[in-house]
Amino acid sequence: MKLFTDEESRRAVATDRSGHLPATLPDGVVRAATVDDIVETLRWATEHRTPVVTRGAGTGLAAGSSAQAGEIVLDLSGMDRIVAIRPDDQVAVVEPGVLTADLDAAAGEHGLFYAPDPASSAISSIGGNIATNAGGLRCAKYGVTRDAVLGLDLVLADGRKVSTGRQTVKGVAGYDLTSLVVGSEGTLAVVVGATLRLRPRPAAIATLAAHFDDLVAAAAAASAITTARLQPSVLELVDSVTLEAVDAARGSSLRALGAAVLVVQCDGLSARAEIDAVAAVVAPFASSWRSTSDPVEAEELLAARRAGLPALERTGDVFIEDVAVPRSQLAAAVAGIQEISARTGVRIATIAHAGDGNLHPIIVVERGGTVTEGPPWDAACAVFDLALALGGTLTGEHGVGLLKRTWLRRELGDDSLSLQRSIKAVFDPLGILNPGKAV
Numbered sequence: 072m073k074l075f076t077d078e079e080s081r082r083a084v085a086t087d088r089s090g091h092l093p094a095t096l097p098d099g100v101v102r103a104a105t106v107d108d109i110v111e112t113l114r115w116a117t118e119h120r121t122p123v124v125t126r127g128a129g130t131g132l133a134a135g136s137s138a139q140a141g142e143i144v145l146d147l148s149g150m151d152r153i154v155a156i157r158p159d160d161q162v163a164v165v166e167p168g169v170l171t172a173d174l175d176a177a178a179g180e181h182g183l184f185y186a187p188d189p190a191s192s193a194i195s196s197i198g199g200n201i202a203t204n205a206g207g208l209r210c211a212k213y214g215v216t217r218d219a220v221l222g223l224d225l226v227l228a229d230g231r232k233v234s235t236g237r238q239t240v241k242g243v244a245g246y247d248l249t250s251l252v253v254g255s256e257g258t259l260a261v262v263v264g265a266t267l268r269l270r271p272r273p274a275a276i277a278t279l280a281a282h283f284d285d286l287v288a289a290a291a292a293a294s295a296i297t298t299a300r301l302q303p304s305v306l307e308l309v310d311s312v313t314l315e316a317v318d319a320a321r322g323s324s325l326r327a328l329g330a331a332v333l334v335v336q337c338d339g340l341s342a343r344a345e346i347d348a349v350a351a352v353v354a355p356f357a358s359s360w361r362s363t364s365d366p367v368e369a370e371e372l373l374a375a376r377r378a379g380l381p382a383l384e385r386t387g388d389v390f391i392e393d394v395a396v397p398r399s400q401l402a403a404a405v406a407g408i409q410e411i412s413a414r415t416g417v418r419i420a421t422i423a424h425a426g427d428g429n430l431h432p433i434i435v436v437e438r439g440g441t442v443t444e445g446p447p448w449d450a451a452c453a454v455f456d457l458a459l460a461l462g463g464t465l466t467g468e469h470g471v472g473l474l475k476r477t478w479l480r481r482e483l484g485d486d487s488l489s490l491q492r493s494i495k496a497v498f499d500p501l502g503i504l505n506p507g508k509a510v
């Protein structure tokens with residue numbers, strides 16, 4: 072077991088990508104190489120009553136892996152082996168530090184893919200994806216991380232090893248502890264291994280980009296696709312603030328085509344026919360649209376989405392919010408976010424996994440600015456209020472972490488929150504694992 076207590080090592084793991092800056096540094100960081108390292112760390116932590124913050128790749132956006140004085144960080148990024156890919160069963164067995172895109176690429180060698188593809192897939196770990204129940208672009212059709220997890224190997228707060236779930240596609244023996252741990256943000260157990268479901272790579276993919284005169288029309292078109300009972304594998308929405316940033320970064324002229332774009336992909340043997348059906352649905356809303364079955368051209372159409380965040384990051388410090396609404400409420404949600412931006416004077420760009428009703432209002436502030444106070448925080452709180460008022464949720468995929476914990480009672484209510492805290496106490500009676508986060 073490697074324990075590091077020098078300031079540089081502690082500073083490197085003190086927070087994630089949320090922009091949250093803890094006032095103090097954690098006491099040390101354990102860089103685990105084996106399950107035994109994790110067992111030893113948790114036994115020690117239990118004996119000394121020292122809180123442990125488990126860390127994957129540190130790309131989280133809710134300050135879930137932020138750590139402070141009095142805590143130690145358990146860094147699992149070094150446990151990055153793909154233990155097995157079993158093509159005949161369409162499953163993979165992995166260590167928690169494997170990067171999401173690496174698993175997808177390895178599955179690809181067998182004609183398979185790993186469906187959950189957060190936009191951070193090149194830099195986020197499977198353990199972190201499991202702990203946050205990460206979503207992504209393809210989740211519109213294939214579901215979120217929970218839908219891909221068959222079984223987990225866990226180490227509990229006191230160092231005991233437990234396996235949950237199964238190696239089979241079906242199975243209902245006992246309570247579903249696997250699903251409970253997925254999305255528990257490092258507060259119930261440490262995920263030290265996972266058995267994951269893979270899927271056959273689609274035979275064909277067709278892509279469409281549609282441009283709109285305003286954002287509300289684009290959101291209404293996205294809802295119309297759902298209403299028409301079509302199920303694209305990707306359905307992403309990008310607003311004008313983002314398109315302007317992309318144009319400035321890439322020298323493109325996407326903004327000239329409209330104030331919002333929808334990028335849609337359909338896959339499988341009927342991909343072309345499905346994308347034609349999508350085109351028919353969006354045409355009455357759109358100012359123009361283009362579709363292709365050519366992979367190179369498809370990447371060009373996806374560029375507005377893929378380049379959006381890095382382009383916004385060139386214009387200031389960005390804070391990526393994350394709310395979800397029922398899919399029929401998407402137009403009301405984007406209209407509300409525009410109104411909040413106008414009222415508070417805070418610059419908000421919106422990118423959405425529109426197929427899931429999952430919006431990322433991105434608050435852009437001057438360099439060195441913060442989102443946890445002043446008008447940016449007022450704007451963020453107004454967005455949370457809006458999502459709840461529309462029958463939505465405070466977080467679609469990034470988690471509660473530290474940043475939304477004060478809001479959680481508003482969504483869950485007293486009894487549900489109290490039940491959740493009782494479950495935490497069963498797994499972790501001494502409160503060793505990631506205290507003060509999630510619930």
Ligand SMILES: Cc1cc2nc3c(=O)[nH]c(=O)nc-3n(C[C@H](O)[C@H](O)[C@H](O)COP(=O)(O)OP(=O)(O)OC[C@H]3O[C@@H](n4cnc5c(N)ncnc54)[C@H](O)[C@@H]3O)c2cc1C
Nearest residue numbers: 127128129130131135189190196198199200202206257262
């Ligand atoms: C540019 C960018 C784009 C993003 N796009 C998306 C997106 O499309 N969809 C999405 O869902 N998220 C997205 N995210 C957020 C982030 O990448 C995800 O939340 C991801 O799942 C975090 O993985 P990680 O390995 O970085 O975890 P970390 O940030 O290290 O940790 C996240 C949480 O998981 C816990 N944890 C980590 N590993 C384990 C483990 N092995 N056992 C128990 N608990 C653990 C931590 O304690 C913490 O609470 C994006 C982030 C960035 C920076």
